Amino acid sequence: xxxxxxxxxxxxxxxxxxxxxxxxxxxxxxxxxxxxxxxxxxxxxxxxxxxxxxxxxxxxxxxxxxxxxxxxxxxxxxxxxxxxxxxxxxxxxxxxxxxxxxxxxxxxxxx
Amino acid sequence: xxxxxxxxxxxxxxxxxxxxxxxxxxxxxxxxxxxxxxxxxxxxxxxxxxxxxxxxxxxxxxxxxxxxxxxxxxxxxxxxxxxxxxxxxxxxxxxxxxxxxxxxxxxxxxxxx
Numbered sequence: 001x002x003x004x005x006x007x008x009x010x011x012x013x014x015x016x017x018x019x020x021x022x023x024x025x026x027x028x029x030x031x032x033x034x035x036x037x038x039x040x041x042x043x044x045x046x047x048x049x050x051x052x053x054x055x056x057x058x059x060x061x062x063x064x065x066x067x068x069x070x071x072x073x074x075x076x077x078x079x080x081x082x083x084x085x086x087x088x089x090x091x092x093x094x095x096x097x098x099x100x101x102x103x104x105x106x107x108x109x110x111x
Numbered sequence: 112x113x114x115x116x117x118x119x120x121x122x123x124x125x126x127x128x129x130x131x132x133x134x135x136x137x138x139x140x141x142x143x144x145x146x147x148x149x150x151x152x153x154x155x156x157x158x159x160x161x162x163x164x165x166x167x168x169x170x171x172x173x174x175x176x177x178x179x180x181x182x183x184x185x186x187x188x189x190x191x192x193x194x195x196x197x198x199x200x201x202x203x204x205x206x207x208x209x210x211x212x213x214x215x216x217x218x219x220x221x222x223x224x
Contacts, residue, residue, distance in 0.1 A: 004153075006153075031210075033212075033213075035213075040217065040218075041215075041217055041218070042115070042202050042204070042215025042216050042217055042218055043154070043202075043213075043215050044215070045212045045213065045214075048212070088153055088154070090153075090213075092210055097209070097210060098156075098167065099156070099210055101153035101154050101155070102153050103151070103152050103153045104151075104152070104153050106151075
């Protein structure tokens, strides 16, 4: 069974702090996506990474795909209350084309 | 461009009753997905359509769940009879290409009492 483990499950920090959340697996992926889901809404795509070692930046968010394409991280600089939400990673394994999802990291940024 | 439309937003039913959810994907999106999201968990794929054909329904509890996409556009997901553990948000998503960016609707929140 292929699993995507996200950590931490829950994170509550003050506005202005930095944070990193992780998405890990023992499987190799052809691509990995990060989504943010706000309460009462569906997930919204933030980024897709496809190349081992790839780094993508989206304003204060930095996404990295592991060299071996088994893991990914999301770093937020100077977090703001608007960053609050559930961060989900979803990945496409090399071995079969069935998108798998992590359980998410629930992030709360306190003003 | 209109997004993915879902209805109803909320539904409360008694166990053993039936319920149906409707989804209209983004125009031109051939791939349509139904996900179940239980509170505190990631989405779980129930069924994936490519046009009006089923690509993957391996995790659909077929004894009680059914889904159709007859004309390759909108889709209906039905649960009959509902169980307490079916309480969840049912998310519909569509994508232009298979496993490209998924666009999600707002979801239909089901509570089974």
